[in-house]
Amino acid sequence: MSPSQPFAIDSAYVIKGGTVVDATGSRQADVLVKKGRIAAVDKALDHKHVIDAAGCIVAPGLVDLHTHLREPGREEAETVESGSRAAALGGYTAVVAMPNTEPALDNAAAVRQVLDLGATALCDVRVAGAITVGRRGEQLAPLGEMAALGVRLFTDDGNGVQDSRLMRRALEYAGALGVTLAQHCEDEALASGGHMNEGAWSSRLGVPGIPAEAEELMVLRDIALSRLTGTPVHFLHLSTAGSVAMVGAAKAQGLRVTAEAAPHHFTLTDAECAGYDTVFKVNPPLRGEADVAAVRAALADGTIDAIATDHAPHALEAKEQPFDQAPPGMLGLETALALGLTELGLDHQRLLALLSWQPARIAGISGEHGGPIVEGASANLTVIDPAATWVVEPEHLASRSRNTPYAGRKLTGKVRHTILRGEPVVLDAEAQR
Amino acid sequence: MKHLLSVNDLGADGIEEVLRLTDSFVEVSARSIPKVPALRGKTIVWLFYEDSTRTRLSFETAAKRLSADTMNFSVSTSSVKKGESLRDTVETIEAMGIDALVVRHASAGVPWQISQWVDAAVVNAGDGWHEHPTQALLDCYTIRQRRQSLHGLRIAIVGDVKHSRVARSDVLAFTALGAEVTLVAPPTLLPPSLEGWPVDVTSDLDAVLPKADVVYLLRMQKERQHESLLPSLREYTALWGLTRDRARLLADDAIVMHPGPMNRGVEIAAEVADLPNAVITQQVANGVAVRMAVLYLLLGSGAELVA
Incomplete structure (x- = not known):
């Protein structure tokens, strides 16, 4: 998997190679995001900016x-x-x-x-x-x-x-x-x-x-x-x-x-x-x-x-x-x-x-959050790698506090990207700001 | 063994080891100069967050007879009053170069927490309602002085088990040595669950007394009657106090014990506390030798004896 590139908030990009899962079901599809909204959900969408979702769930x-x-x-x-x-x-x-x-x-x-x-x-x-x-x-x-x-x-x-x-x-x-x-x-x-x-x-x-x-x-x-x-x-x-x-x-x-x-x-x-x-x-x-x-x-x-x-x-x-x-x-x-x-x-x-x-x-926020992932919807999305394994390390958490009861526990499934109103706020498990 | 936090840290073999060592320290205590150099150069700090007279004096005497240096951390005059945290306090004390901390605290578990933060040995001298292992050890020793072995003895622990660290440690120690323990209390003064406790339970003291080899009375705190745990102390005494009349139900050689301080007239009648079968002052006397054994095991060359 190639590292994903950061994007400006108003730019367009395609989330490529993932399985889209929402309340309506599950399908292989790419998701084109433009100006904070989902512009298209379809197979084989292309754009010069790509967020890699191969092997991932797009939810x-x-x-x-x-x-x-x-x-x-x-x-x-x-x-x-x-x-x-x-x-x-x-x-x-x-x-x-x-x-x-x-x-x-x-x-x-x-x-x-x-x-x-x-x-x-x-x-x-x-x-x-x-x-x-x-x-x-x-x-x-x-x-x-x-x-x-x-x-x-x-x-x-x-x-x-x-x-x-x-x-x-x-x-x-x-x-x-x-x-x-x-x-x-x-x-x-x-x-x-x-x-x-x-x-x-x-x-x-x-x-x-x-x-x-x-x-x-x-x-x-x-x-x-x-x-x-x-x-x-x-x-x-x-x-x-x-x-x-x-x-x-x-x-x-x-x-x-x-x-x-x-x-x-x-x-x-x-x-x-x-x-x-x-x-x-x-x-x-x-x-x-x-x-x-x-x-x-x-x-x-x-x-x-x-x-x-x-x-x-x-x-x-x-x-x-x-x-x-x-x-x-x-x-x-x-x-x-x-x-x-x-x-x-x-x-x-x-x-x-x-x-x-x-x-x-x-x-009471169904209009904006929680999908479904369809054209015209607000681009609030998360891309999850369900097979990635990781170990919880309190010192590496973004919270100001460290009181996790799971320190040292090995977990399966990791968030790869998070998209807020079209802005990739997390890319490859790194917060972008 | 690095710390003594719970009776469970010792197990039956460890308890036996302490009791054997106690014999030799009883002998030391009987000398004209009751002092040995076993812990010379060792420094022990008393960290008592809760008032205690007898336990602290008992530990202090034990340490002095072993020639250890001791320091007292007095909470009432210390930085704790200025808001210093528990962790900062113990780390500050440890930085002075000490070998052991003897801890009493009103909150269960504090000795466990401290043992995570320091390298020094930690001795639990009572944590909340949880445990008081040296009390249990001296109780075992005292019973053994009268009855050779605890195996098969029927021991009734009477009173406020729920709030008693003595009861929790005694149950662990007595049963580890093979005694049959019965808890006798009003249901409001029992722990909410006794799952996993190898004990019998009853609220009928009169039925238990004739068969008991040992009756162990717990201190009844006056506040309990204000928490709707009891209608009144008077009713407690009537139903669960070892009154003069009730003491007649006891077998001739039954032993009466109490961890102190006693509320004469509440859980134990004044005359009963002074009977020849009441070993309450022997418990106190044995406390010093038992604590010498514990400190020696943790800090002396005895540290290798129980690995």
């Missing part, structure tokens, strides 16, 4: 429903720019930035600040607004004012909305705006003081546990509230077999619920916490083997709609604290796709549905 850019970009407030851990670079290298052309920044993204001005920072980022940066003021769970945030800026998802992520009446009101109000509320499911009273999954490992390690039921109680409640209000609910980072079963049952009843799962919840168990390495501390916590199996099955059978990274950068000094004092969270953007390819055994279209067009629909 709609990935969409992450759950990214912590940390800006404003925690720029030592990540910025919009560094996080977007990590996203682009991971194959993402859009991310939804979570609102648990400092201060929280709970008003139009705060949302606009992140959108402005995102305007020059290496991926499309969308914002999830907070449901309640300051994410304190007490008073409804100005959802309409934020929706007017294009916000389509709202969540107090990091915390669940504890007050059932307030959550009901929020759902009712959101219904009129046509936006989706996303819940971090955690009954705080039951989870209180916990730092890992409650079970055999927490008991042995003497670490206070968070029972699966702390998550499941809020899934149960919000399914009920979705039924009561008729408003959709999106469940963030489901981690337990019980949660998955309830979401499956709710969908079978025709309720408008959607769900995501994070890569660490289908690849790692709470046994990883045995050495008290805080890189494995995350919320919801790593669960047991039966939960991991249930999440995998739910990704395969469609109960879970999306793989979302819950990319949560933390500075080294924050993680070098006692296990019960270190903040929860792990990196995800640069490893999610490869983990899916390596671990899930799904066919490529099914996996890409979970990583691209299904999350794009939940994020």
Whole structure:
């Protein structure tokens, strides 16, 4: 494979030799890109500028429903720019930035600040607004004012909305705006003081546990509230077999619920916490083997709609604290796709549905992201070499932080190129800016 | 063995090795000048992030009898108060040239983390609810003084197992040496899962006492009644305290143990603590010799004995 040449944003080029995979199917085709849009999809297209895709999958850019970009407030851990670079290298052309920044993204001005920072980022940066003021769970945030800026998802992520009446009101109000509320499911009273999954490992390690039921109680409640209000609910980072079963049952009843799962919840168990390495501390916590199996099955059978990274950068000094004092969270953007390819055994279209067009629909950005790859569509694409193997090296990640739980792990499948609105932001696995 | 973080680091053979060595250090402690030059030139630092009187004094005495130099890192007056991180603190201390760190911390796992950051030997002197291996070793030694062997002994551990590092280490050590352990506690004070623990569990103390060779009472912290784990200490004493009446259920030669500090009148009646079968002060006395054995194994020429 010859090295691909960098291009100016307004230039035209052909992505040549790949297999185009989108929601409509899979075919051998070249993709001609002109002025930020797909100009043609056909066999044997030619142009003087070529991006090599031989042996690769050409897919709609990935969409992450759950990214912590940390800006404003925690720029030592990540910025919009560094996080977007990590996203682009991971194959993402859009991310939804979570609102648990400092201060929280709970008003139009705060949302606009992140959108402005995102305007020059290496991926499309969308914002999830907070449901309640300051994410304190007490008073409804100005959802309409934020929706007017294009916000389509709202969540107090990091915390669940504890007050059932307030959550009901929020759902009712959101219904009129046509936006989706996303819940971090955690009954705080039951989870209180916990730092890992409650079970055999927490008991042995003497670490206070968070029972699966702390998550499941809020899934149960919000399914009920979705039924009561008729408003959709999106469940963030489901981690337990019980949660998955309830979401499956709710969908079978025709309720408008959607769900995501994070890569660490289908690849790692709470046994990883045995050495008290805080890189494995995350919320919801790593669960047991039966939960991991249930999440995998739910990704395969469609109960879970999306793989979302819950990319949560933390500075080294924050993680070098006692296990019960270190903040929860792990990196995800640069490893999610490869983990899916390596671990899930799904066919490529099914996996890409979970990583691209299904999350794009939940994020309300289907028009621009998630394909299909057809003439006239915005050129948000990723080119994946599904056979390339690589080893995760924390020091080589683009994120400002190093808290990946996969250090040293060999993965199969690597992003080769990422195209954002026609601009090749990643070429041959190198960020172009 | 480089560190002593968990009883599991020793295994049954390692525990036996420590107990054998302890015999010789008990002999040293009985001399008119109870001091040997075994660790001359070695420097040991006490890194206690949590208050402790008896454990620190016990380690200090053990180190002095081995002629080691000791330094105390006092958290309350140190840079920790100024916001220094755990890692910076231990790396700073290690830079002074030390051989061992004896660590106590309120958070489970801290000795494991420190052992990743330093070359010095790390001894766990209690981490959160997790482990307190030297306590378990001195408990084994104390039982052996009375009963030769732990094999086949029925040992009841009574009380707040959930929050007890002593209980976790004792279960590992007692069962490694062949004892049959029963945990006796209200369900709120048991760990949420006992999967993989080779123990029996009951909440009926009266049924356990007549058959027990050893009754090991755990300290009941007053705060537990404010966390809805117990209705009241009074009710705890009524149901799980070793009261005078209940002590009559014990076999004549049954041993009563407690890691201290005791709440007389809560988990143990004052009179029971003073019975001849209560070996609570022997536990403290043996603690010094056991810790001499541990420090000698880690830092002395004994380091080769348990590879």
